[in-house]
Amino acid sequence: MNDLKSKVAYLQGLSAGLDVSAESKEGKLLQGIIEVLDEFAESVGDLEEAQEQLEDYLDSIDEDLYHLEDEIYESDDMDACGEEYIEVDCPGCGETVCFDADIVDDDDVVEVTCPNCDEVVFINDDTHQAADEPEMLLGKVSSDAKDADEDI
Known part of the structure; x- marks a missing residue:
């Protein structure tokens, strides 16, 4: 100035x-x-x-x-109760999705989806597959699709 x-x-x-x-x-x-x-x-x-x-x-x-x-x-x-979280990278958009580690031990089948693109990033079935391992997740989705086709 x-x-x-x-x-x-x-x-x-x-x-x-x-x-x-x-x-x-x-x-x-x-x-x-x-x-x-x-x-x-x-x-x-x-x-x-x-x-x-x-x-x-x-x-x-x-x-x-x-x-x-x-x-x-x-x-x-680290929560006051000592709960830990699991981080998984979404294969669709690359976003890091965090969820409670207790989901792994839940008796019901729970699918964790990405909040950005709604893609499934983790399923707590017997194989504990995560989206970080896309070939395993795709195999699960393919077999689920076949089972659905057989039910028809």
């Missing part, structure tokens, strides 16, 4: 030194241009100041969010 203001001040001094009459057409035009440039320089200075304030505010929000994420994810890693 100081650079723009100093350049406008230089132009003001230069126009005063040219001995151009303020009453002439050229003098009025030159004076008007310099006034507009001065207003632009002030506006740019105000914008720069506001931008700096916004950046400072954003940095403080980012730092607060970082501390909050640390607190939240630290408590998510």
Whole structure:
């Protein structure tokens, strides 16, 4: 901002030194241009100041969010009861899907689906197949499809 203001001040001094009459057409035009440039320089200075304030505010929000994420994810890693979570990468979209490890020991067959693309990423049947092993999961889906066809 100081650079723009100093350049406008230089132009003001230069126009005063040219001995151009303020009453002439050229003098009025030159004076008007310099006034507009001065207003632009002030506006740019105000914008720069506001931008700096916004950046400072954003940095403080980012730092607060970082501390909050640390607190939240630290408590998510290990629950108060000691429950652990299993992570599986979805073969469809690549999203990491986390679910409770107790699902593996559940007596009922449970399918875990990706929240992004709804693809099955884990089935807790006897083979405990996960989507990380796509050939095994595809084999299971194929045999399920055959069983469904036979039932018809």
